[in-house]
Amino acid sequence: MPLDTPKRKFKVVGTRPPRPDGLDKVTGRALYGADMTAPGMLTGRILRSPHAHARIKSIDTSAAEALAGVRAVITAADLPVLEDDFIRDIQDNCMARGKALYDGHAVAAVAATDAATARKALKLIKVDYEILPHVTDVDAAMKPGAPVVQKGRTLENVPAGMSENVTSHCEFGHGDLPSGFAKADKIIERSFRTAATHQGYIEPHACLASFTSDGKADLWCCTQGQFFVRTLCAQMMGMEASQLRVTSSEIGGGFGGKTTVFIEPVALALSRKSGRPVKIVMTRDEVFKATGPTVSSSMDIRIGMTRNGRITAGEAHLRYSGGAFPNATIEMGGQAAFAAYDLGAVRTFGWNILTNRPKEAAYRAPGAPMAIYAVESVVDELCQELGLDPLKVRLLNAARKGTKSSYGPTFDDIGLVATLEAATRHPHYTAPLGPNQGRGLSCGFWFNFGGNTCVSLNVNTDGTVGVTEGNPDIGGSRASISLMAAEELGIPYEKVRTFVADTASLGYNDVTDGSRVTFAVGLATIKAARAAIRNMCARAAKIWGIDEEAVEWIDGAACPAGPNAGKFPPMTLAEIAAVSAETGGPIAGHHEVNADGAGVSFGVHLVDVEVDPETGATKVLRYTVFQDAGKAVHPDYVEGQMQGGAVQGIGWALNEEYIYGDDGRLQNAGFLDYRVPVASDLPPIETVILEIPNPGHPYGVRGVGETPIVPPLAAIANAVSRAVGVRMTELPMSPPRLLKALLSKG
Amino acid sequence: MRYIAAKTADEAAGLLVDEPGLARILAGGTDLLVQLKSGLVEPDLVVDIKNIPGIRDVTPENGGFRIGAAVSAAELGEHKGVLALWPGVVEGVELIGSTQVQGRATMVGNLCNGSPAGDAVPGLVAANATVRITGPGGSRDCPVLDIPAGPGKTTLAKGEIITSVFLPARPENASDAYLRFIPRTEMDIGVASAGVSLELAADGAISAARVALGAVAPKVLLVADAATAIVGSKLEDGALAALAKACEAACNPIDDKRGTIEFRTRTAGVLARRAALIAYQRAGGSK
Structure with a gap:
């Protein structure tokens, strides 16, 4: 759906009204996953493997079943054996079948009348394990002879002779690398590693499942996508989609981590077996051990540059591990690595490797931050070595309209040059630095997504409007959708209320992911509003006794189109709605679409740090985010996304990591030792929104949610490396690691 | 699990010494409640010492201060006298946990938790502080340095509880x-x-x-x-x-x-x- 006009003057879009869910959230009224209850409800709890890798020889649940208060015990034997690899992996991750593949992998579950009984019952379940050798490191897992996590999962594109843990290979790029490198005055080759990090959402996963005796079920859960939850759970329960209704709760953070299921099929199976509603709420320990962090990575980068800063060739070898199951995140890393640059010769090679870690889930721009960290670190080092200004070098090489991207497509209107120019003009870039301080910058990129979307817009007889859409609101989307409906209808924002529907109330909506909601649901809302407007114009035409084509919609009212249509005073939305019963009944607009044209998004982050030379502690002093939003519908939320991405990136760069012991067990399954930044760790994060309209959206909107987590890793690594005079190539740059680098420098 | 709020230190000591199962002392509870919730400990008896007379008081003594075992970090941080005399001790105690935790946490709890990383402890040792202990054998004083025995362990005998810390007087300068x-x-x-x-x-x-x-x-x-x-x-x-x-x-x-x-x-x-x-x-x- 193309851009209406690049010069549109917005009335409501671009303003900053209060968020509709804000009051309930700050007063504690909002209902999250764990707030749902039902009469006769049981408490479900899950028994998890203490071993990183073990064959499950037998599970004896008889003692647990005999305990008073226990109503159901399930294992993988209570779930069907599924044909499809994709969905079987998700189910096997929810409940291990045959082998426990990581520390924390679910092996059995109980439903009991209270939590204490459920806990006691778990202790009565006897699992006979045969402990197997394990591997948790991506490089170790790739070596021939490494313990094999799962057999028979290797795709045909992986050459023979590699470890069976290598499941897939991908390759992207164009041009001739040898001749590209031959043109370079300077070539730098470096290896990098990044740790697995968790999304760190505040709300643990929670759900309530209720099966009826005639085979229908309801599921309430905290999710980013109720429709996808239905698809997965219906197949795992062997039921038709229509028989399972899934309702999403308010969500206390997701960042991609709630785009799949972990406890929902378990609660459904327990409810079916017990005949009672069953609630499962994860502990924080379970969230860290058994949900989906992002991939860990190991990468080799080689880039050549002329002495005036033109990149002549770029090559990346990326090795990602998303835990014990195959995944395709490596492909996004391979495509994103060099996306910011207009290159004649570029090639990325990617490998996915299995390890005895939890199954990866999406985390904001999955796969991109680590690859771009490595590439942008080498670009920065080339700038240092050649004595070049890092912003000028990026401008010189920046992708723009017409650039054949490193992953194939040719870019349409994109905002990278505009963001780089905004960074160049910003006072931050030229502010003086003190001793032990460094400044770093990085470009970031994300593809963005559209997808399946279905919206209903209902005009109420009192002149208000309800929008029903199918995507949980993780970033203020209800406000943004209301703003776009109000803009289109020509009524105040306060007259529109947006609701997130359950799976029975709308057609299929893709998950809230890919930064798709403000773009795709917005697009469908605008179309639905236009359908309602056509309907209202027809009602006015009927009242006035003129042709429908002779009525147009101006500023929230039907008006005769030109002098020939007749002279009638405008009829407002409220006036038309009030008499709708006499003109043909209720007024509504609908739109269904599988949206494309999402429009890629670029950002640039600029950061100053100071490193304590005696302890290796890094303080982030100043941070500025520049990003192309296409059109910022609700600028507060756009800024919030930009700031939030920067904050999560600061954590990833400096302290966050999954730490495994030699026994393959996770050492830091809690917020004490898994260190997300706290408020006092952060400087104010300044934001600069650029608006280069997306040609694929009527208002020019681009998704903004994921791009902001892409640049921080490299921006901070570049700042730290410049502050300490040592190139840092492993994340996190925790104080012990940084002090070691400082001491080895001498 | 039984919960008893002791009225005196002797009663608390008696309850603890008589308990055949696992007993835990509750003051601020900022370690104990976390351990209970996570299933790390399942005590048979919890003895709350907050109602023992004087245990929440800060009292001047011989030019120094006696600080009750249940005085919270937040209360200590607002005590101008202790802050002026032993600012290093107070700043250690004030680093324990969050603002919310500060309202409950105590420095004696921090000491008895036995963590080598307890923030209250080095300041107290540098101050040469002593603790007063009530136990089955009566009352005794002991240097703070001698209380920790290793990670999660103290030298306190079964039935012994610390009722106060004494921070001594110090010269000018x-x-x-x-x-x-x-x-x-x-x-x-x-x-x-x-x-x-x-x-x-x-x-x-x-x-x-x-x-x-x-x-x-x-x-x-x-x-x-x-x-x-x-x-x-x-x-x-x-x-x-x-x-x-x-x-x-x-x-x-x-x-x-x-x-x-x-x-x-x-x-x-x-x-x-x-x-x-x-x-x-x-x-x-x-x-």
Whole structure:
């Protein structure tokens, strides 16, 4: 759906009204996953493997079943054996079948009348394990002879002779690398590693499942996508989609981590077996051990540059591990690595490797931050070595309209040059630095997504409007959708209320992911509003006794189109709605679409740090985010996304990591030792929104949610490396690691 | 699990000594409740000591202060007298947990939790503080240094509870300071820490010193060599370097998820040096 006009003057879009869910959230009224209850409800709890890798020889649940208060015990034997690899992996991750593949992998579950009984019952379940050798490191897992996590999962594109843990290979790029490198005055080759990090959402996963005796079920859960939850759970329960209704709760953070299921099929199976509603709420320990962090990575980068800063060739070898199951995140890393640059010769090679870690889930721009960290670190080092200004070098090489991207497509209107120019003009870039301080910058990129979307817009007889859409609101989307409906209808924002529907109330909506909601649901809302407007114009035409084509919609009212249509005073939305019963009944607009044209998004982050030379502690002093939003519908939320991405990136760069012991067990399954930044760790994060309209959206909107987590890793690594005079190539740059680098420098 | 709120220290001691199962003491509860919720401990008896008369009072005594075992970190932080006399002790206690936790947490709880990284402990050891213990055998006083026995362990006998801490009087021109290293800026656990207490002579030279280190050994360390390195000095560069070196030599840390042996050792020396400078300035010394 193309851009209406690049010069549109917005009335409501671009303003900053209060968020509709804000009051309930700050007063504690909002209902999250764990707030749902039902009469006769049981408490479900899950028994998890203490071993990183073990064959499950037998599970004896008889003692647990005999305990008073226990109503159901399930294992993988209570779930069907599924044909499809994709969905079987998700189910096997929810409940291990045959082998426990990581520390924390679910092996059995109980439903009991209270939590204490459920806990006691778990202790009565006897699992006979045969402990197997394990591997948790991506490089170790790739070596021939490494313990094999799962057999028979290797795709045909992986050459023979590699470890069976290598499941897939991908390759992207164009041009001739040898001749590209031959043109370079300077070539730098470096290896990098990044740790697995968790999304760190505040709300643990929670759900309530209720099966009826005639085979229908309801599921309430905290999710980013109720429709996808239905698809997965219906197949795992062997039921038709229509028989399972899934309702999403308010969500206390997701960042991609709630785009799949972990406890929902378990609660459904327990409810079916017990005949009672069953609630499962994860502990924080379970969230860290058994949900989906992002991939860990190991990468080799080689880039050549002329002495005036033109990149002549770029090559990346990326090795990602998303835990014990195959995944395709490596492909996004391979495509994103060099996306910011207009290159004649570029090639990325990617490998996915299995390890005895939890199954990866999406985390904001999955796969991109680590690859771009490595590439942008080498670009920065080339700038240092050649004595070049890092912003000028990026401008010189920046992708723009017409650039054949490193992953194939040719870019349409994109905002990278505009963001780089905004960074160049910003006072931050030229502010003086003190001793032990460094400044770093990085470009970031994300593809963005559209997808399946279905919206209903209902005009109420009192002149208000309800929008029903199918995507949980993780970033203020209800406000943004209301703003776009109000803009289109020509009524105040306060007259529109947006609701997130359950799976029975709308057609299929893709998950809230890919930064798709403000773009795709917005697009469908605008179309639905236009359908309602056509309907209202027809009602006015009927009242006035003129042709429908002779009525147009101006500023929230039907008006005769030109002098020939007749002279009638405008009829407002409220006036038309009030008499709708006499003109043909209720007024509504609908739109269904599988949206494309999402429009890629670029950002640039600029950061100053100071490193304590005696302890290796890094303080982030100043941070500025520049990003192309296409059109910022609700600028507060756009800024919030930009700031939030920067904050999560600061954590990833400096302290966050999954730490495994030699026994393959996770050492830091809690917020004490898994260190997300706290408020006092952060400087104010300044934001600069650029608006280069997306040609694929009527208002020019681009998704903004994921791009902001892409640049921080490299921006901070570049700042730290410049502050300490040592190139840092492993994340996190925790104080012990940084002090070691400082001491080895001498 | 039984819960009993003891009316006197003797009653608490009696309940604890008579309990055949696992017993735990509840004061602030900021460690115990977390352990209960996570299923780490399942005690048969919890004895709440907050209702024992005087246990929430701060009382002047012989020029120093006696601080009840259930005085919260927040209450201690607002006590002008203790803050003026022993600022280093108070700043250690005020680093425990969040603002909310500060309203409940106590320094005796921090001590009895037995963590080598307890933030209240090095300051108390540097201050040469003592605790008063009530037990089946009556009452006794003991230096804070002698309470920790190793990670999660104390030297207290079954049935013994600490009812108060005594911070002694100190001469003019004396002060103390505490610093810890954490990867974040708050809400964290010390990877290394140092408490330093100094007394200055009339000419500004250090006449007496105590240097204690946390999180660098199975229990808090009192480093006599570090004190020796700075006594007689005005914290000239050489004295500070010797202080750091003595601290590094005393460290016996572990490699774990929070820090390496190398990192803890180096950082302990750095913190002791920086804490000494702060204490010196507080004591009226000028450099």
